Amino acid sequence: MAELINGKVVSRHLRELIASDVLKFKEEYGITPGLAVILVGDDPASTVYVKNKHKACLEVGINSIEIHLPATVAEDVLISKIEELNTDAGVNGILVQLPLPKHICEERVINSIIPEKDVDAFHPINVGKLMLGKPDFIPCTPAGIMELLNYYSVEISGKECVVIGRSNIVGKPIAQLLLSKNGTVTVCHSRTKNLTESAKRADILVVAIGKPDFVNGDMIKPGAVVIDVGINRKEDGKLTGDVDFESVTEKAAYVTPVPGGVGPMTITMLLKNTLIAAKKQISKYFF
Ligand code: NAD
Numbered sequence: 001m002a003e004l005i006n007g008k009v010v011s012r013h014l015r016e017l018i019a020s021d022v023l024k025f026k027e028e029y030g031i032t033p034g035l036a037v038i039l040v041g042d043d044p045a046s047t048v049y050v051k052n053k054h055k056a057c058l059e060v061g062i063n064s065i066e067i068h069l070p071a072t073v074a075e076d077v078l079i080s081k082i083e084e085l086n087t088d089a090g091v092n093g094i095l096v097q098l099p100l101p102k103h104i105c106e107e108r109v110i111n112s113i114i115p116e117k118d119v120d121a122f123h124p125i126n127v128g129k130l131m132l133g134k135p136d137f138i139p140c141t142p143a144g145i146m147e148l149l150n151y152y153s154v155e156i157s158g159k160e161c162v163v164i165g166r167s168n169i170v171g172k173p174i175a176q177l178l179l180s181k182n183g184t185v186t187v188c189h190s191r192t193k194n195l196t197e198s199a200k201r202a203d204i205l206v207v208a209i210g211k212p213d214f215v216n217g218d219m220i221k222p223g224a225v226v227i228d229v230g231i232n233r234k235e236d237g238k239l240t241g242d243v244d245f246e247s248v249t250e251k252a253a254y255v256t257p258v259p260g261g262v263g264p265m266t267i268t269m270l271l272k273n274t275l276i277a278a279k280k281q282i283s284k285y286f287f
Pocket residue numbers: 141164165166167168169170171188189190191192195208209210211229230231232262263266
């Protein structure tokens with residue numbers, strides 16, 4: 001039976017560390033780190049995410065600045081708002097909640113956040129720095145996965161790491177991070193042939209595709225570490241991951257549950273990135 005990787009426990013532990021670090025930072029510099037979160041429109045899921053980010057900021061002593069714009073807002077108005085925040089000394093991190101309404105170009109919006117305040121790490125400069133192995137910020141979900149592996153002392157060096165999914169926010173960056181820890185990394189995606197064959201080789205298997213219960217026990221190696229990033233809502237309203245938890249638990253050494261695995265880590269890493277941003281902006285230690 002696999003051991004559970006408990007994201008709630010790890011997240012709580014890290015938030016305590018972040019809170020005490022925020023306090024030290026305030027005492028030393030007299031500055032409260034600030035995170036601005038922009039929500040465009042009233043999408044229910046996005047509204048909940050933004051609320052949770054706000055609550056998490058307060059919990060660790062980070063100043064949370066919420067900006068709510070109507071779904072009809074013009075792209076240029078949104079970008080002007082971001083430009084204002086770029087030069088606001090009270091704002092160390094800027095996050096635009098995605099997805100944006102269809103009339104707004106996400107790429108243009110992301111690129112308008114200065115890299116020093118891009119705590120989601122989606123700006124091309126930050127993506128490039130991650131590729132070079134010298135990131136200022138690591139995108140939150142992959143950063144959370146690395147923290148989980150670290151907390152449970154999972155050795156990465158020399159291990160077969162297989163990532164299923166190649167999105168810019170999870171698949172590609174987690175592949176890069178595992179590589180930077182000397183894993184032997186394979187990235188699989190919707191056009192991969194013999195996916196099961198690749199998955200079965202994995203000592204560490206990361207699944208981020210958005211397909212409920214896609215990976216089952218027959219697709220994994222006994223003793224594998226299985227990280228389930230997927231968040232899917234079933235017909236009965238319950239959440240499920242991309243991994244069939246029951247069959248995988250029988251064979252894996254470690255597995256993340258959904259909910260309660262990777263999910264709680266993402267916001268925690270956003271808090272960490274905001275604190276990193278505040279520290280770097282003080283020391284001007286960028287570039
Ligand atoms: P995405 O939706 O942008 O892309 C899906 C990826 O999966 C693509 O690269 C595609 O090639 C691959 N894929 C799709 N079908 C496949 C198949 N049958 N076989 C192999 N590969 C296949 O991906 P995303 O944004 O990384 O999201 C993936 C999942 O992770 C979603 O369920 C999302 O909700 C979840 N997610 C969770 C968190 C979190 O905080 N826990 C954060 C981000 C995303």
